[in-house]
Amino acid sequence: MNSDLNRSQLVEECDKAFADVLGADLTVPLVRGGETRYVNLDHAASTPPLRAVADHLALITPHYSSIHRGAGYASLVSTSMYEAARDSVARFLCARPDDKVVFTRNTTDSLNLLSRCVPGEVLVLDVEHHANLLPWQAGSHHVLLAADTLAETLAELNRTLAERGSALLAITGASNVTGEVVPLERIVEIAHRHGTRVVVDAAQLAPHRRIDVTRSDVDYVAFSGHKTYAPYGAGVLLGRPDWLDEAPPHLAGGGAVREVRLDGALWAAAPERHEAGSPNVLGVAALAKACDVVGELLGDASAEHEARLRERLVNGLERLDGVSTHRFWADCTDVIGVVTFSVAGYDAGLVAAYLSAEHGIGVRDGRFCAHPAITRLGLPRSGAVRASFGLGSRLDDADRLVAAVEQLLIEGPGWGYAQLNGRWTPAPDLRPMPEWLPVGTNAVPRLCS
Numbered sequence: 001m002n003s004d005l006n007r008s009q010l011v012e013e014c015d016k017a018f019a020d021v022l023g024a025d026l027t028v029p030l031v032r033g034g035e036t037r038y039v040n041l042d043h044a045a046s047t048p049p050l051r052a053v054a055d056h057l058a059l060i061t062p063h064y065s066s067i068h069r070g071a072g073y074a075s076l077v078s079t080s081m082y083e084a085a086r087d088s089v090a091r092f093l094c095a096r097p098d099d100k101v102v103f104t105r106n107t108t109d110s111l112n113l114l115s116r117c118v119p120g121e122v123l124v125l126d127v128e129h130h131a132n133l134l135p136w137q138a139g140s141h142h143v144l145l146a147a148d149t150l151a152e153t154l155a156e157l158n159r160t161l162a163e164r165g166s167a168l169l170a171i172t173g174a175s176n177v178t179g180e181v182v183p184l185e186r187i188v189e190i191a192h193r194h195g196t197r198v199v200v201d202a203a204q205l206a207p208h209r210r211i212d213v214t215r216s217d218v219d220y221v222a223f224s225g226h227k228t229y230a231p232y233g234a235g236v237l238l239g240r241p242d243w244l245d246e247a248p249p250h251l252a253g254g255g256a257v258r259e260v261r262l263d264g265a266l267w268a269a270a271p272e273r274h275e276a277g278s279p280n281v282l283g284v285a286a287l288a289k290a291c292d293v294v295g296e297l298l299g300d301a302s303a304e305h306e307a308r309l310r311e312r313l314v315n316g317l318e319r320l321d322g323v324s325t326h327r328f329w330a331d332c333t334d335v336i337g338v339v340t341f342s343v344a345g346y347d348a349g350l351v352a353a354y355l356s357a358e359h360g361i362g363v364r365d366g367r368f369c370a371h372p373a374i375t376r377l378g379l380p381r382s383g384a385v386r387a388s389f390g391l392g393s394r395l396d397d398a399d400r401l402v403a404a405v406e407q408l409l410i411e412g413p414g415w416g417y418a419q420l421n422g423r424w425t426p427a428p429d430l431r432p433m434p435e436w437l438p439v440g441t442n443a444v445p446r447l448c449s
């Protein structure tokens, strides 16, 4: 990163989105009246669709039909589309020739599936998202507390694996709390030295960094379409065939069997073994298209663009008195565009409600489905605020957030806020909902994590 870049150079180079996504020019109402361009800083939760993905869906939807067993032309096309999607995913992740691609609902589903395939203990760190913590709790598992540096954490990992010989290490590629990216190849090398396989929770990594399964030799990868610019409800588990072929089917039902008797069944091999029931054909097609497009976009230029946005935001926030940003490891050098911060004197939920209501900025607040990670950062139960960039983000998004937080610190909120169902909300909230929503529909805040 060239820190000599002046503002106008930065604007020229960064103040355009890296990719065309739907909703980039969405305007939203403000609580005090008027409208503004929506600043989406919640990509770590879900990304908008790439325009290329939405256009592709419009093109293929007329051919949508049942797959695998239909003889009609549309069924044949849909079946081809569905099966070809496995190739797109395999290319996206640079898979080995014998890796299987199982379509799931999302990363959570993929990790739950794998949790029933592991023939031994699973080792996890304490800083994981719940999706990469809770599925393992149902079986033999061990939680390793991450050390204060990444280097010490890897050394501890080495020692622990040597001692325990776990069957699987389940690790997140990029943290949804801090954005920190772990050195995958080194981790796989350590794990394999002890005969331990590695699954990467790539929910955050896949939309930001190229993953090369063949080069890294990582054993399994799980990620979600809705975080990878294809929010149509499909996810992926990719990896080595043996455990997947031998495990009990993830779902029992039609499509997963070779032969059924009244007292049992002969199950198919993976991926069909784990995909019983009618699959989400359009979701899978969207995910495949997103893999094709995102796979082309990710690289040095996208990482540089993201790093500039992140640096702009972190520098802007850290020069404000009363704002602190959070990281697990000072020695972690690769970080995706996720910035978690706290504003002294303000509940995270109140900051998020203020940013939305008074500035049209969408962020996430709370504990980000990573309670132990938040505890480890020493944050309160109300958590922190998270801003996350995506391929449609611009420099102005970072600047708008910094300016809004600065205004909060100087002037305080310009509106009243109260807690409803444990969530901060403007009181009253005068923002109209779109007219296409049923009359009387209001956003009901949920106490969530």
Ligand SMILES: Cc1ncc(COP(=O)(O)O)c(C=O)c1O
Binding pocket: 044, 045, 106, 107, 108, 109, 129, 131, 132, 172, 174, 175, 176, 201, 203, 204, 224, 226, 227
């Ligand atoms: C690191 C990480 N893992 C897993 C998940 C779960 O993803 P999904 O909700 O798509 O299953 C998330 C979601 O935020 C995440 O950030």
